[in-house]
Amino acid sequence: MRRFLALTTVAALALAGCRGTSPDDAAGAGAGDTIKIMVGGIDKVIYLPAKLTEQLGGFKAEGLDVQLLTEPSGATAENVLISGDVQGVVGFYDHTIDLQTKGKCITSVVQFADVPGEVEIVPATSTITSPADFKGRKLGVTSSGSSTDFLTQYLATKGGLTSADYTTVKAGAGQTFIAAIDNGGIDAGMTTDPTAAKLVSSGKGRILLDMRTEAGARQALGGLYPASSLYMDCAWVDSHQAQVQKLANALVKTLRWIKGHSAEEIAAKMPAEFAAGDPALYATAVHDSIGMFNGDGLMKEDGARNVLEVLSQFSPNVKGKKDQVDLSKTYTTAFTSKVAG
Structure with missing residues (x-):
């Protein structure tokens, strides 16, 4: 019995030692563990690939x-990525640049889109015809410090305005944004589908600027603006390369699948609740936005540079630090380039 107990104890200690020294376990997620990914609005069409x-x-x-x-x-x-509560975020690429200036190494491992997928929308009866008309207006953004905040500032500046000429308002997305347009809480605002589709179809709003296509993004922003992506902590990526490759495989295959199917077919695969009781309208929302997805998950270098250019003007964290940002650490194509055809 003593010999059996001794052997059992040695085996248990050896097993515990193996668990304690595994790089995956030490980093908080082994090969068989759950990978948690936070999506910045899971029902937004811009993040549909997830x-x-x-x-x-x-x-x-x-x-x-x-x-x-x-x-x-x-x-x-x-914030939940930085705190370690999740292993990845599906959100805008520009956060990786902003966070680097705070001493955080965050990298985009799969780039869903080369354009923002956002629209600037105004009430249907509005007299606003360009960003130059934003003077004295209340402009809706998702939240302060969000990508929509920086892009709104950029558009206003291109219109010849300064930050003192307008007021930004946290309008959120979905019903809160629609309510803000409806009750005069904002005079214009930046949002995505399906919110945009709902406002246009109801006759409550009209699109002022459309950044869901490459042509529209170049016209509004002067170039590509890579947006929707899966970004992760650099250290986690380095220590979990097998899992990251599998994530890239799955997501790039979906991006390819999107390119080969209609908006109606894509919409039909999504949860019924995303359509909010109107499947036809949801399919329209998907149709209006699917052109933003790049089909390969690869970052375009000139797009990354344009994002840095915008942030260096309007992000409080990036201003004055443009030359200190190492763009090569904010994204990688190492995983997406290996996805089998």
């Missing part, structure tokens, strides 16, 4: 246990 990958069974096909969580704002989502 949920669609789950719906298509892409994560499971790669042997991954992925849990998708949601926060209404990308600025909020990044």
Whole structure:
């Protein structure tokens, strides 16, 4: 009995030692553990590839246990990544640049889109015809410090205005944004589909600037502006390369799937509640935005530089630090370039 107990104790200690020295376990997520990903608004069409990958069974096909969580704002989502509560965020790429100036190394591992996928929308009866008319107006953004905040400032500046000429208002997304347009809480605002589709179809709003296409983004922003992406902590990526490759495999395959299917087919794969009781309108929202997805998950270098240019003018954290930012650390194509065709 004593010999049996001794052997059992040695085996238990050896097993515990193995667990304690595993790089994956030490980093908080082993090969078989759940990978938590926070999405900055899971029902937004700009982030559709994340949920669609789950719906298509892409994560499971790669042997991954992925849990998708949601926060209404990308600025909020990044906080849970920094705190270590999640392993990744589906949000705008520009957060990786902003966070680097705070001493955080965050990198985009899969780039969903080369353009923001946002629209600037105004009430249908508004007299606003360009950003030059933003003077004295209340401009809706998702939240202070969000990507929509920086882009709104950029548009206003291109219109010849200064930050003293207008007021930014936290308008959120979805019903809160619609209510803000409806009750005069904002005079214009930046949002995405399906919110934009609901406002236009109801006759309550009209699109002033459309950044859901490359042509529209170049016209509004002077170039590409890579946005929706999966970004993760650099240290986690380095210590979990097998899992990150599997995530890239699943997401890039979904991006390719999107390119080969209609908006109606894509919308039909999404959870019924995303349509909010109007499948036709949701399909329209998907149709209006799917052109933003790049199909390969790769970052375009000139797009990354343009994002830095915008942030260096309007992000309080990036102003004056443009030359200190190492763009090569804010994204990687190492995983997406290896996804089999």
